[in-house]
Amino acid sequence: MxxxxxxxxxxxxxxxxxxxxxxxxxxxxxxxxxxxxxxxxxxxxxxxxxxxxxxxxxxxxxxxxxxxxxxxxxxxxxxxxxxxxxxxxxxxxxxxxxxxxxxxxxxxxxxxxxxxxxxxxxxFTFEHALLAAGIDVWHITNNTTVPMYKTAIPTVPAGPFSGSLVVSMRMIPKDRVEEAKAITRKFPLAHGAPVHVGDPAEIGISDLSKPDWGDPAPELDNHVPVFWACGVTPQASIxxxxxxxxxxxxxxxxxxxxxxxxxxxxxxxxxxxx
Structure with missing residues (x-):
């Protein structure tokens, strides 16, 4: 089995x-x-x-x-x-x-x-640190895949490779966003601190319920969407x-x-x- x-x-x-x-x-x-x-x-x-x-x-x-x-x-x-x-x-x-x-x-x-x-x-590397700090990670708790989105933020091209930044999103309690930033900043090999907090439209995401990859996560009361740079970005460039x-x-x-x-x-x- x-x-x-x-x-x-x-x-x-x-x-x-x-x-x-x-x-x-x-x-x-x-x-x-x-x-x-x-x-x-x-x-x-x-x-x-x-x-x-x-x-x-x-x-x-x-x-x-x-x-x-x-x-x-x-x-x-x-x-x-x-x-x-x-x-x-x-x-x-x-x-x-x-x-x-x-x-x-x-x-x-x-x-x-x-x-x-x-x-x-x-x-995924820094999620253990978030959990250890008592910050829930919804997709782990619910055994789903983190939602990922294409943005309107351009990457710097090289040869044939170009495209927009892809981000992953986690809903973080409003009163713990600064703490989540500080925790993830310690993991530069895993994208480090977030690239955006709050309104997804500001980075070109129109609907959080429709991720380009992964599974949608609910918008929770007293939480704010927090976005980290994502290693799926190369797939858009490919x-x-x-x-x-x-x-x-x-x-x-x-x-x-x-x-x-x-x-x-x-x-x-x-x-x-x-």
Whole structure:
């Protein structure tokens, strides 16, 4: 029997990745891997990789780089023990010509010797700190995927990569917004402090009940919507770049790394890593 979400909360990151690798869990990873960085994933042919790295460097808030694979090597040893980027994400999106063509749970048959994988920090990382402070995170409490929205805020283009900032949203009690800002500011590798608080229309979001990715969250009394830069931003840029093929995580379905969430430098050295 496949493990349920609650049972996975107590697993180590390595054990969690093994469950995912064997195809036994393909849902969201919010609330899992306590204390460790979670990561967005982007995989593309090496010929486009430098331009994409430039895009990340120019847009560090939504695209905080925490790991880059060697060309053709799917083992991302700087991010964790035996991480295989082809299998260790619960669900992947496949883009062809900028269009989403399919969703899969294993990309081994699509990996080629000229591919490069990128891991970008994710805001799921700081949610444990919010919970520890007694700030409820609705989508974790209710086992749903955080809502994500395209905004009218432009990113800085690089090569073929361009587009608008994507944000994730959490409803925060009005009297704890400053505290939430202070908590999340301590996690620069996971998008850090929010980019906007309050009226979503000010950043080009017309309807909170209709997220572009994830599940809608209710607007709660005495709460205010708070928006953080989101690592789904590259997926919007990939659509504009129209690459022949590009692989990403499915939004909300992240790579759970072995990098501590408070790491100053997002690299681990494993003597026995391949």
């Amino acid at each position: 496949a493990p349920d979400y609650q049972s996975l909360k107590s697993k180590t990151t390595d054990a969690l990745r093994q469950v995912i690798r064997h195809g036994d869990y393909s849902r969201h990873t919010a609330g899992l891997g306590d204390g460790m960085l979670q990561a967005n994933v982007v995989i593309m042919p090496a010929i486009q990789a430098l331009d994409f790295m430039r895009f990340c460097q120019r847009n560090p808030k939504p695209c905080p780089l925490i790991a880059v694979s060697d060309t053709g090597n799917p083992i991302m040893s700087t991010a964790g023990k035996d991480i295989d980027i082809r299998t260790d994400v619960p669900a992947y999106y496949i883009y062809r010509g900028g269009l989403l063509s399919e969703e899969v749970t294993d990309v081994s048959d699509l990996w080629t010797d000229d591919m490069v994988a990128f891991a970008l920090g994710c805001s 659509q504009n770049a129209k690459l022949p093929i590009c692989i990403t995580h499915k939004p909300g379905h992240m790579l759970v790394t072995d990098i501590p969430n408070d790491a100053e430098v997002p690299i681990i050295n494993l003597p026995n890593s391949k």
